[in-house]
Amino acid sequence: MAAPAGDDKPFLEVEGLVVRYGAVEALHGVDLVARHGTITALIGANGAGKSTLLRTICGLARPAAGSIRFEGKDIAELPPHEIVEAGIAMSPEGRRLFPDMSVEENLMLGAFTRKDAAAIARDRKRALELFPRVRERLHQRAGTLSGGEQQMVAMARALMADPRLLLLDEPSLGLSPILVGTIFKTIVEIAKTGTTVLLVEQNARRALEVAETAYVLETGKIVTSGGAAKLLEDPAVRAAYLGG
Numbered sequence: 183m184a185a186p187a188g189d190d191k192p193f194l195e196v197e198g199l200v201v202r203y204g205a206v207e208a209l210h211g212v213d214l215v216a217r218h219g220t221i222t223a224l225i226g227a228n229g230a231g232k233s234t235l236l237r238t239i240c241g242l243a244r245p246a247a248g249s250i251r252f253e254g255k256d257i258a259e260l261p262p263h264e265i266v267e268a269g270i271a272m273s274p275e276g277r278r279l280f281p282d283m284s285v286e287e288n289l290m291l292g293a294f295t296r297k298d299a300a301a302i303a304r305d306r307k308r309a310l311e312l313f314p315r316v317r318e319r320l321h322q323r324a325g326t327l328s329g330g331e332q333q334m335v336a337m338a339r340a341l342m343a344d345p346r347l348l349l350l351d352e353p354s355l356g357l358s359p360i361l362v363g364t365i366f367k368t369i370v371e372i373a374k375t376g377t378t379v380l381l382v383e384q385n386a387r388r389a390l391e392v393a394e395t396a397y398v399l400e401t402g403k404i405v406t407s408g409g410a411a412k413l414l415e416d417p418a419v420r421a422a423y424l425g426g
C-alpha cells in the first residue's frame with residue numbers, strides 16, 4: 183500500500199525546532215524532513231508534541247528557536263494564510279468543522295485564499311471523487327454528520343487549498359475499523375497524486391504500513407527515525423507502540 187517514492191529536492195525541512203507554551207517547552211529541538219511525493223508518519227504517545235509540530239508548521243504556533251523550510255523557503259515567520267498560499271494545508275485533530283454550515287460551505291472554506299474559479303472547481307471535483315460520501319452529504323448540516331463523515335469533510339476541505347503538503351492530525355481517531363481502512367486507502371491515493379503527506383497517528387501500525395519514512399516523538403524530542411518498514415520491525419517501537 184506504500185505510496186511511490188518521491189524525488190530528492192528539499193521539500194519540508196524542520197531543524198532544531200523549539201516551541202514553548204509559556205513555561206512549558208513542548209518541542210525541544212526537533213529535526214524532521216519530508217520528501218516530496220511521499221507519506222511521512224509521526225507517531226508518539228499522548229502529549230508528545232505531535233499536534234504542536236503540525237500547528238507550528240502551519241503557523242498556528244510560533245517557534246522559539248529553529249527553522250522550517252518549505253521548498254527551500256523559510257516559512258517559520260509567515261502568518262497562517264500565507265503558509266496556506268505557499269502550499270501547506272492541515273486537517274486538524276477533532277475536525278473543526280462549522281456545525282451549522284452545510285458540508286458544501288465547509289468544503290469551500292478550504293479554498294478561501296484562492297481566486298481561480300476553474301482551478302477551484304477542478305479541485306472540488308477531485309476531492310469529491312476521493313470522498314464519494316462527502317458528495318452524497320453536500321447539502322447536509324456538517325454538525326449532523328457521523329464522526330467518520332466529518333473526518334472525510336475535514337480532509338476534503340484541506341485538499342480544497344490545493345496543497346503540495348497535506349498535514350493530517352489523527353485522521354483515524356474514533357473511527358470504526360472499516361472506516362479506518364477507507365481513510366488510510368484514501369491517504370495513499372492522495373499521495374499517489376503527488377501531494378506529500380505528513381501524517382500524525384495514534385494508530386502506529388497503520389501509519390507505518392503506508393508511510394515511507396517515520397519519526398517517533400517522545401516528550402518533545404525525536405527518539406527514533408528511519409524507513410517505516412524498518413521501524414515496524416524495531417523491537418523498541420514494537421514494544422512501545424505496536425503492542426509488542
Ligand code: ATP
Nearest residue numbers: 203206208226227228229230231232233234235275
Ligand atoms: P495528543 O496525541 O494527546 O494529541 P500530542 O502529541 O499531539 O498529543 P501536543 O498536543 O502537541 O501533543 O501537546 C504537547 C505538550 O504541549 C503537552 O504537554 C500539552 O499539554 C502542551 N500544550 C499543548 N497545547 C498547549 C497550550 N495551548 N498551552 C499550554 N500547553 C500546551
